[in-house]
Amino acid sequence: METFVLAGGCFWCLDAAYRSLEGVESVVSGYTGGATAHPSYEQVCTGATGHAEAVKVTFDPEVIPADVILDAFFTMHDPRQLNHQGADTGTQYRSAMFPADDAQRELFEAARDRAADIWDAPVGRTEGTVVTTIEPLGDYYDAEEYHQDFFAKNPNQGYCLAVALPKVNKVRARFAEYVR
Template sequence: MTTSYVLAGGCYWCLDAAYRALRGVTDVASVFTGGRTEHPSYAEVCTGSTGHAEAVVVTFDESVLPAEVVLDAFFTMHDPTQLNRQGADVGTQYRSAMFPRNDEQRARFVAARDRAAEWWPGEIVTAIEPFGPIYPGPEEHQDFFAKNPTQGYCLAVAAPKVSKIRASFSAYLA
């Protein structure tokens, strides 16, 4: 069964790269969601004024990659205790949030957030927000890490997150 989750946890380049390392992930799209501006540009989202988060739509085959693993990986690849930021990326566009499409996803997201609270010191600030319109990020931002492996941000920020996922979820590597 193919399932898609919409998740935000800092810069979408990092989530995109980390999810692509997992077997059973069939697609990852970098998107904007959770805001009030229709069809925002990347530059607009970067200002923080649109209300949108940088997010990914991660599509996966549950017969290969359990939903719980997808969600536990989400809470491993970013710091869900940082409000409206991930490291040096600051602003509501970098918030930790989950956007459930239905009640079943909402229940799974709550359960995953509760599991994460057991491993993270400090309060989990990951919001579960209403599902709404999704706008694609720029084409050059799709699969950014693979296209730009020597880019400074990729080396300094995305690569360590991919390494963390590879180490933590080795049984599920692509």
């Protein structure tokens, strides 16, 4: 098993998309990249803790390759948006990767490079560069229980229907051979 810690906007979206893929053994929504010990959701939402909403994705690389996990990450969010995804704004919604070691850092850098080829800025514009950071993996704090598998527990909730579902469908379409 291998575990990646990734942040790409609201963790509900990443959680839902990863849970739909074969070989993903667990997804835990949480907080990392900040300075406050054991932050609450309310604290993280202020942006004052420095944490990002993130997911800890544990997967079997014999079933789903690491590159697919990482390419799915760059499919389910827009890595060109600095400190926000859609209407979710603040550093807690940043696009970031948190490698556990040098080998993961190399995989993450290669995935970010691949994403830059896909997410280039439109001709004639300079904005659009991939802004995903690669940050040291510090302490990871599990989010409150009601955030875990939020999409499955709340399939008719407005945010799930309007924001999470399109991202899940995009991942399912691009990585159909890995869908459960």
